[in-house]
Amino acid sequence: MSAETAASVGAAASGKAAARAGLVLTGVGYRYAGASAAALVSIDLRLEPGRVVGLVGANESGKSTLCLVVAGLAPGVIGGRLDGSVRVDGVETATMRPHELAQRCGLLFQNAATQLSNTTSTVFEEIAFGPCNLGLPAAEVVGRVWWALRTAGIEPLAPRDPARLSGGQAQLVALASVLALRPGYLVLDEPTSELDPAGTRLVAGALTRIARETGAGILVVEHKTDVLAQIADEVVVLERGAVVLSGPAAVTLADPRLVALGVEAPAAVRLERAVRASGIEWSAALAEAIE
Amino acid sequence: MTAPGSTVAGSARAGSTAAGSTPSIELDTVSFAYPDGTRALSEVALRIEPGESVAIVGQNGSGKSTLVRHLNGLLRPTTGRVLLDGRDVRPIHVARLAGLVGLAFQNPDRQLFAGRVSAEVAFGPRNLGVRGPALEERVRVALEEVGLAAEASTNPYDLGYSRRKLLALASVLAMRTPVLVLDEPTTGQDARGVALVRDVVARAAGDGRTVIAISHDMRFVAESFRRVVVMREGRVVLDGPPEAVFGEAAWPELRAAYLEPPLPAIAGARLGLGATPTEAALVAALVAALVAGN
């Protein structure tokens, strides 16, 4: 039973990708309630279905704020003033209620523990929390839970107590519980920063798989540019609330201006730079060695 | 080494951080099990000489945090002993060991309570008996080290998470302990923050202090520490300089501990250049190979 329902739910999700217009920010500025300075200035950003966009920048450059704006929680839940337009598949997010936004664009934070509801005794019920909130029929809730478990790669965790998971597992549970609302877009704010290397690999792998299998458009903030080099199609660089650099991941991450902007380049890029700087000629063998 | 006749606890209040008063640390077959029976450490035998800079790596749950909490007495071994300068620290209270071993926690929000950054940083040294101009000096220097000098009057919760972490680090630095233990100092930091932490470690090591850090950042580990201890399931499985621990012979053991060597080590091995755990080492090896080839 669950395999069939899960498969059909998954098919419905990826079928959506072809028809969608993307999550588009046009001329977006944002100021927190009671703040004197704007946190975001004139941002143009486009999140396409099935693509992963990495967001980098020095701390306090506006990355977290941008995540909240993209997901519609700013100003929808936390107030503040938004200029410009944020459209999800053609519809302005300013017109949507938080629960409608949740079904269009999911948001994940750094700390998995604060995202668990702490009212459920199994991972299964934790992931069912969102669909149950929507009042969906039980059969559909169950189907979505299995689908989300499978997509996040955590089916064996279904009977476990959410309070007793490792950091990486908890993040994947948080991811699955947002996926269960079947958003067309996902925004993740430093999802791996508290995780060990194994947990980081799990989450990075899950994101790639989600983009590919569900057609979701993903925006991920990361300091670990090595992870972005692996999973991102495009990278956007923020400085003081504005986009200063953007383009294909490989190109942008190799841009020499990144250092001045407070962003560490991926290890392969740094190595190549160091080798070239010492006067050694770059060769195919070297390029292969740092693959 | 401490002067003859003085106690380990006595030197805790002395406050000097010259190499002469940095203690050696030894874990003598330490095992630890939590009250619910979980074994967190299994017969760990480790000796750290004064002034060493050691990185402890391993998966979450491998025992790293448990181990460092034994160094300042927060946890006491179930079996085995923890020795500072050869003396068992079991009878010494945590508050007194705090003057010898400073521990910066991973989550800064577990310690922040003051209304101002400067008051927060002053808490530690004040507990150690430092007052007046000496205290102000320590606070000022510590804040400068982490780049927060301009925020001395700010409320800690008005700072972003990464700067709160730097604040927590400053609070421990101001205590000027001969041994400095850092739990995940670079997580959540941007490039500038990581550079600050790197400088803090280098400066402390340069002052002759023992620096011990838990980290998941293999590049930071390879570049800033002279010794790497790899833990898995409560045991030490690898222990040596980065060249050895990230060298090809150790890769199976590393992978069994769910870790990957840093890219320069992998590249160096692929090119047959020997052990090159850092960018600098790889470049040097390449240059040497070219020169030899000519």
Add this chain to the structure above:
Amino acid sequence: MIQADEEALLPAYVRRIPAGGYRSLNPLTKLTLAAVSAIVAFGVRGWTGPAVVLVVVVSSALVAGVLRRMAPFALATLPLVASILLVNTFLYPNAHDVIAVFGPLSPTWTGATAALQATLRVVAFGLSAALFALTTPIDDLLGELERRRVGRRGSFVVGSALGAIPRTVERAREVVDAQRSRGMDTEGRLWRRFRGLVPLIGPVLFGALAEVEERTMALEARAFTAPGRRTILRSLPDSGWQRAARWLLLVGSIAAVVVSLAGAVKLP
């Protein structure tokens, strides 16, 4: 309401239907029993009320297999019981049947009897509350209440507050560790100083407050504020006779209290 064939979709570890004569009663029935016990134990004059409650509670505990685990709860009532016994035995007003003479504060038989009865009431109530707590998982109760129209917010507030307790205890422990590592003395006489509380309570409080915004956003991101009724996945068995019994017990217990207060029927 979730239908029988939909029920079959849920894995067993989610359905979690309790087994056993007493435990398998609907949580609302168990709640009613606890409430009725309290009403009868305190409301009915004389020995009969608390005695009946005690008998019912102890036999239910036997059936449910939790009798041994009630011991700590019984012990917890000890301080209150001790003070009741002392106060009533020695200070009962207008009692003159003295047991032994100790000057102005002499123990009296009337006082002792009253003390014993009060003790019985307290113990009966304590044990009935313990029985309820030991046989009814909180999410069972909240789920049933929500199915009967208690709003999702109320249910969530209670559930998450309880869930927050172990987390807060854990956090407090970490805070104590962090501050001790900064030289704060918690062993020895300095521990008593009031000023020492701020570095301990502060981080627990501020940390919890700082999390509130993120938790709120996480809830919104899971459609918590969606309109309409929330789907309750788990349904616990209930029956006509249980529903009838709940009403009967409630009405009956109030009637018993009224009757005994009015003095219409004399019971020991």
